[in-house]
Amino acid sequence: MKKSRIRVLVAKPGLDGHDRGAKVIARALRDAGMEVIYTGLRQTPEQIIEAAIQEDVNVIGLSILSGAHMYIFPKIIKMLEERKMTDILVIAGGIIPIEDITELKKMGIKEIFTPGTDTKKIVEFIKTNIAVA
């Protein structure tokens, strides 16, 4: 019997200590039947990548409010490429200006959800964009 579950790593890179948004998302994904690995605050790109490997996740959700996204996100994407982990869907949320969103999407972040996004939309996005066996 096959019983697959979508596994999502919710990580907060960078130095800001606001994880309310990340927790709301984690809860919404849980209620949508996903297994959410919540890693806590102040994660380095290395920690995020390593946790994603060990937990064998389908999705990495990055939450950032510090403004360091243009510095941290590209690093994470680059590391994923180096380790040939591009099959993982990377999405992000937080306070991110529109001009940066276009740039980040070009780099490989599949979608960016800004404050006020309906959590249903995020669940839908994940479900339609990953293939779980």
Next chain:
Amino acid sequence: MSLSEKIRNGDSRSVAKLITMVENDFQSAQPFLKELHQYCGKAIVLGITGPPGSGKSTITDKLTKHLRKMNKKVGIIAIDPSSPFSGGAILGDRIRMQDLTTDKDVFIRSVGARGHLGGLSRSTQAVVKIMDAMGKDFIFIETVGVGQSEIDVIKVSDIVLLVVMPGMGDDIQVIKAGIMEIGDIFVVNKSDRDGSDKLIAEIEMMLHLNEQEEKWHPPILKTVGTENIGIDVLWKEVEKCTVYLKESGEMFLRRKNRTRKEIFDLFQESWREMFFQFISEERLEKEVERVLKQNDNPYNAVKKLSAIFKKNLFKEGE
């Protein structure tokens, strides 16, 4: 290189992929587990159990750091409950183990219990096996926060550490059956709080009442996990316990029971699979409806389904 060879070389991605397979589709994972089995049995398996919030993750984190100083390789299986409604889960044990993430000799896997009661997930034993084969010296199984009777951890561990904390209830709690009986070592965590000495006295009293001819007297240790207080003493006790279990033959006995349970569980699982293979959902539904409407009883329903099952089994054998 084959998947099992990669696992034996400690490749974390292969390990992670096989664990996923074990969780999602056990049948497909079986051939790999078969190959790995012969390389298992070297790791010492430590069960960490106790009520929610008692400090299981923190104690696991600190013990792992202690072991890393001795250059031991560590695997951690951290189990958290799954929602009975959505099936989803928040697996949050990594929060307390952040610094271990990038240590290449530590492998942590968070696991949802996925409807399995008893404090573990159904796949726990197989995950232990995979981590054992990848060359870990010690494997921690951190259970879901348990209440009183989730004692499955004893069936998959060599040694059980029961982590408790002061202020959990009156002294009758410690003499109830179940969880308080399975600790080889008692860890009174958050012992800087009021009531820890009282709790120790109560556990001592309970253990005293237990004493028949048991040779191992479970020690009771005070720790403050977040401050790393008492961790080295705790580890010395784990070592002592390991020596005792090995020399007394108790370790062998526990492993024997574990093997027996594994065979039985696998057997049960294969029959379960066959049930759904031989009996269609519609056929089952029909019986459910009949019983529900009081046209029949569940005992007859089982008898009827068994007949179909046997017929199909017989046909399969031909």
